[in-house]
Amino acid sequence: MTALLTIAALEAGYVRDLPILRQVNLSVMRASLTVIIGPNGAGKSTLIKAIAGLVPVSAGTVTLDGADITGIRPDQMGALGLAYVPQTDNIFRHLTIRENLALVLRRVPDRTTRLDELYALFPPLAAKQADRAGSLSGGQRQMLAVAMALSGRPRVMLMDEPSAGLSPKIAAEVLDLTRSLTAQGVTVLLVEQNVKQALRVADHCYILAEGRNQLDGPAAAILSDPMVAEIYLGGKRVGAA
Amino acid sequence: MIGLISYLAFFATMAGILAIVVLGLNLQWGYTGLFNGGVVAFFGAGAYGTMILGGRPEPGQFGGFEWPFLFALAGGVLLAGAIAWIVGILTLRLRHDYLAIATFGVAVAFESIARNAEWLTGGAKGLRGFPRPLEAAIGNTFVYGLCFLAMVMAVLAAVYWALQRLVQSPYGRALRAIREDEVAARSLGKNPTRLRLQSFVIGSMIMGVAGGLYVAFYAFVSPQDLAPILTFQVWAMLIVGGAGNNRGAVLGAFLIWGAWTGSGFALSKFAPAAMQLYTGPIQYILIGTVIVVMLLWRPQGLLPERITQRFTKTASKVGTTSKGAF
Amino acid sequence: MIQSLVDGILTGAIISLGAIGLTLVMHMLRFANFAYAELLAIGAYAALVFDVLFSGLVPVLDTAFAPLTLSGALALATIIAMVITGASAVAIDWLVFRRIRAKADALSMVFASFGVALIVRNVLVLIFGHSAQLYSNDIAFAIVVSRDPLLLIKPDQVFVLGAALALMTGFHLILTRTTFGFALRAVAENPALAQVSGVRLSTMITAVWMIGGGLSAAAGVFYALTNQITPVLGHNFLLPVFAATIVGGIGSVHGAVLGGFIVGIASGLALMVLPSGYAPAMPFVIILAVLLVRPNGLFGRDES
DSSP states (O other), rough: EEEEEEEEEEEOOOOOOSSSEEEEEEETTTTEEEEEEESSSSSSHHHHHEEHHHHHHHHEEEEEEEEEEOOOGGHHHHHTTTEEOOSSSOOOOOSBBBHHHHHHHTTTTTTTHHHHHHHHHHHHHHHTTBBBGGOOOOOHHHHHHHHHOOOOOOOOEEOOOOOTSOHHHHHHHHHHHHHHHHHHTTTEEEOOOOOOOHHHHOOOOEEETTTTEEEEEEEEHHHHHHHIIIIIHHHEEEEEE | HHHHHHHHHHHHHHHHHHHHHHHIIIIIHHHTOOOOHHHHHHHHHHHHHHHHHHOOOOTTTTTTOOOOOOHHHHHHHHHHHHHHHHHHHHHHHHHHHEEEEEEHHHHHHHHHHHHOOHHHHHHGGGGEEOTTTTTTOOOOOOHHHHHHHHHHHHHHHHHHHHHHHHHHHHHHHHHHHHHHHHHHOOOOOTTHHHHHHHHHHHHHHHHHHHHHHHHHHSSSEEEEGGOOOHHHHHHHHHHHTTTOOHHHHHHHHHHHHHHHHHHHHHHHHHHHHGGGGGGHHHHHHHHHHHHHHHHOTTTTTTSSOOSSSSHHHHHHHHHHTTTTOO | OHHHHHHHHHHHHHHHHHHHHHHHHHHHOOOOOOOTTTTHHHEEEEEEHHHHHHHHOOGGGGOOTTTTSOOOHHHHHHHHHHHHHHHHHHHIIIIIIHHHHHHSSHHHHHHHHHHHHHHHHHHHHHHHSSSSSSSSOOOOOEEEEEEETTEEEEEHHHHHHHHHHHHHHHHHHHHHHSSHHHHHHHHHHHHHHHHHHOOOOOHHOOOOOOOHHHHHHHHHHHHHHHHOOTTTTHHHHHHHHHHHHHHHHHTHHHHHHHHHHHHHHHHHTTTTSGGGGGGGGHHHHHHHHHHOOTOOOHHHHOOO
């Protein structure tokens, strides 16, 4: 396996001279699921947004399949084979489900067949296609958000806490769905607070704190690491996660 | 010689009155971040209020109560404050531009009333015959002009002093805190809506003071004096001088008033006869250009606000723009 | 009564056309644009220039479509004026608003828009003069629809109402049937997500200015066709179009359309009891009433 997405010495933040990310390094293997965990304020979401071009990058590089994509415009992501699922507000509530999908499919050449494929993948969306997306349940919204991200057949999916705010059962389903994407050749970079569940489905894990790399390794190893278990899985944190 | 001095006194009196308006706007815009699109209405409320209470009675005309000047002025100022309070209470808790729209609307509505409610405002011909304070006692027109100038300058100095005290007090810091970062200010236990309302009302009352002085100066007021261009002039004064700096506000008032009268004089003297009809529009374009160019080129004005808060400013800006994002 | 109502509906249609673009611009760029209504005046004058030009070049175009006073030349000129006004709106954004957006806050944008309005209005005075102008000197005879109650309608008014409704329907179809329309609605709802979904923000801002400019130009021409053209045409519509957007809720196109009719009809009816001198203040009263009862407008979403 080779790294499809590489991040080298990345510095990024909303305010100049005050980087939230300091010298972050990361590489994501082709068709793998990599999860980033860490305490609140560690810069996990900022990292994903910086890759997507939503947070200004002040230093370092983002490389996708050998090409430098540092500081792209967010609307160019699709053309590069990147897709991003935000944590909240990740669907257009005032548009119908069909309109949400038609919007993201408008640059896809075989949009009609692709729409059918997506409906086949997520039957509940097909059943409610004429409804406003705002009327969907939490799990169905995540489903629509993932379907929108998948519409352009991305090589890499960036996902920001897809299980946040969902019941444990639905959260597990969403994470399983995320896992299943790698089987189709999609590379996934995931940010999660739901550490235990995320490590269960991930291949590789990075731990971030205060904007810096702390630790990384195979998800299984991290899951069984006593120190990680102490900090992230033990005590009160499990309850919080 | 006397002619020149009385012209200069006339110029300085008008500039001083406008400087008081600019100080009022500076409290609203410069220190609290409130947009007032209807400066002319609050100035006009002070002017008409003072005139109606302190003017001489006219047949068929409401008002003309001949109140002593200070009482009449206080009435005009209260009227300006009352209008500000009503507009403020309806709009200040909403998106910032509602205040801009509502204040602009106040100016339009005020002008409609000034033009149409003849029983109250004299309609298009306005109200005349205001007993100027102490005029009879002083007698000499030239000396009176200088005395009036001294009075305007004294009021200007008093307003300036009071505002400096206000903005340097903890209260002033609270106003700036709200302007910079409402959420943070709220978390410190400040009530942004109430503070904004207070600042807006006080600023409008200061404009009312200027309106009252204006009526006393001209002994006459009509809708012509409330042309919307006044609002633009006052803005240009503040943006040129430097929003958030009271010294800048006064400087801007004198500079722009000088430029305005100077350009008017130059146009009437040197422009070809055919263009005389268009000196107004040319001056309006100049005022508009001053506003836009200053915003593009030097938004902090000639005398910028002295407390540098660059960092918090950028931070709060990012905060507001990214609010809608995820 | 019925006459005021009919006149109010007609004015309402013109206000609605003007308010559609304003509500989108205000929502997307998040500032109250006081220069927006000047687009109506730019459109009306641009149409005047091209009307004269076409009539001169191709005299056959100068004949009016009886019973309207509208000529072929003016119809063509209106379409060109819509494009020119849209382009002017984009140019103003490019010259002023975009630059201020990059470095200052929304309040400065509001401020700058007042300055731009003042400049545009007075440049129009310098070019075209203070006095009122007409597209056609033909006398437009009103048709007596009813004598008791008296109801007079000019054929031009019927045409203007129809054309305004056609433009609004057209825009409605674009919003609800095309992916471009979905993209516009997406940007209005959530700009960041729209970008992530492949919508280029700067393109959409240009598009909104073009649409707003085009619809405003049509509104300006329609007003001028049934009344007259003056440099204060835009200024006179400023408060009404703002009132329409506030009544409808900032960001809601359908709200703006309905708001336009509400403002037009309410102003028309109010003049039955108030002297006509108070007409300019009516939209302000409506704004205050809406802010008192329903601050987010009839269709507004809570943004606070």
